[in-house]
Amino acid sequence: MEQSSIITIKELIKRFPVGKGEFTALNGINLAFNTGEFAGIVGPSGSGKTTLLNIIGSLDTATEGKAVVMGQSTGDLTTKGAAKLRRKHLGFIFQTYNLLPVYTVYENVEFPLLLLQMSDSERRKAINDALEWVGLTDKIKSRPAQLSGGECQRVAIARAMVKKPEIVLADEPTANLDAANSHNILKMMLKLNEELKTTFIFATHDDKVIKYLKRKISLEDGKVVKDEIIKIKGD
Amino acid sequence: MIAIKLAYRNLVGAGLRTWLNVIVLAFVLFMIIWHYGILDGWNEQANRDMKAWEVGNGQYWQENYDPYDFFTLEESHAKIPEALKKATNDGIVTPILINQGSIYPEGRIQSMLLKGITPDQNVIVLPSEELNVESEEIPVIIGRRMAKSCKLQEGDVTTIRWRDINGTFDATEVKIVKVFNCDVPNVDQGQIWIHIEKLQEMMQAYGEATMFIIGEDFEMNETVSGWEYKDFDFLMTEMNEMMKMKKVGGSFMYVILMLLAMLAIFDTQVLSIFRRQKEIGTYIAMGMTRAQVVSLFTVEGAMHAILAVIFIGIFGTPLLIWLMSIGMTMPAGSDDMGIAIAETIYPVYGAGLIIGTSLLIFVITLIVSYLPARKISKMKPTDAIKGKIQ
Incomplete structure (x- = not known):
């Protein structure tokens, strides 16, 4: 079955000023991601994984080249346009969860829906569905400080998934989790990827994550050194 | 939102x-x-x-009267004008005659103002009706501040001295018939209230006043020659x-x-x-x-x-x-x-x-x-x- 490209990256270069000179974090990246992919950008620290993810997520812009996400070139977007793209089509999962500390689990998951100005009833249903996917229906009134690391990341996944975005960008989602929690979370994401056809893109160097990837893009010194489709062998 | x-x-x-x-x-x-x-x-x-207590609904001042300059008091009295006579008789306005004088409580001397008022007036709440009592001495009323500063109390008899319009000094005994309690120092501090007719007699200024306090029902239809109208806002x-x-x-x-x-x-x-x-x-x-x-x-x-x-x-x-x-x-x-x-x-x-x-x-x-x-x-x-x- 032919799949459409949801993300296209062409000749992307990203340089950062360092002292009087410049550091090239990404150097001539060409990539395309299709709908429903479960892909990972892997590589050692400093290889440019997070930078690439940030550019795809329109949190950062390319120095040269372009990244087209959902048909929109992120470099050409205004700050409002970029915010709209993130609000409507992108979900983020962070290494340190980035939950809002004063909100309950319910409120954290509700947050993206508030930005989308969904009605109360729609919101309630979507939140309950999302919390059911991640198995946290019994923790809706808890605050992040009362949860374990695994639970926090599950809340973060629910928050990223609640609006059913086309793309979820996950930056080292298991780095702060133990092996058991990492596997649970990855299984959960894989399930959501299969059920909702959401495109997942990971930035990781964690073998536990790599094991679950269907596509592995290896980055070294800001360059794609390998892009391979992986056949899942099972758990 | x-x-x-x-x-x-x-x-x-x-x-x-x-x-x-x-x-x-x-x-x-x-x-x-x-x-x-x-x-x-x-x-x-x-x-x-x-x-x-003091201002009423406004006042008429004799044209020479300046409350901040006691020296004007010698010249600031005049006959009650025709335009205010009826209102005065009806009790809608009340005339006040003011003169400078001295009081000698317990042998001390203290400057004060003598203020003459009609005892039966109802324009201000000063208990002027107390001036109607029969007494060998001239009945006067004072406020508590004045009583305190002069160490006087009700029933005390003291001497006052004043000068009439011809410049002649005279003195007499007065009896404090009432010490009233009032929150307005301008009708209390350094003042003695006396029957206006008595003061007119003492000053040889018969039928004269320094100012008029206007009551609620008074309607001013004309300017009064020789008298200046001061409205409530001005007085406040x-x-x-x-x-x-x-x-x-x-x-x-x-x-x-x-x-x-x-x-x-x-x-x-x-x-x-x-x-x-x-x-x-x-x-x-x-x-x-x-x-x-x-x-x-x-x-x-x-x-x-x-x-x-x-x-x-x-x-x-x-x-x-x-x-x-x-x-x-x-x-x-x-x-x-x-x-x-x-x-x-x-x-x-x-x-x-x-x-x-x-x-x-x-x-x-x-x-x-x-x-x-x-x-x-x-x-x-x-x-x-x-x-x-x-």
């Missing part, structure tokens, strides 16, 4: 930090309302008392100016209190932006624009003021009402200040005072909250997400 909802959640979630700021703001708001209430209450009481100018000065003086205290409260809000906002960088990054990652985040933090800060108003509404209102019912007892000696001041002042809280003060605090809090929040728009979201200090 969303900013308000989220700001409210953030504030409630922040717990003690929020409530400390809210309590400080509420305290400032309470102090301003209460203090201005006291000044307004004082102003209202002074207006009421001065109208009742000095008092009103003094109250304005008091308010300006009091506002220094509010400025200091406000500065302290605003410093607390500013500090909280700066700290919030410093501590909550990760949160700010997360907001942006989830699709909020920087302007939305700035407005969220601004609303969050400004909401302290709203919560403070609500706090005052719930906890401060009963206290303000209670303070309004018991009033504030003025310290001993305050009645010697020379302005109309009651023993107890009851605060008056107008809608303008409450709404105006609340709005002022809200606007200042909004500005103080916005200033540090602007820093957010300069943040790099990629660094903010990681909580990197920028």
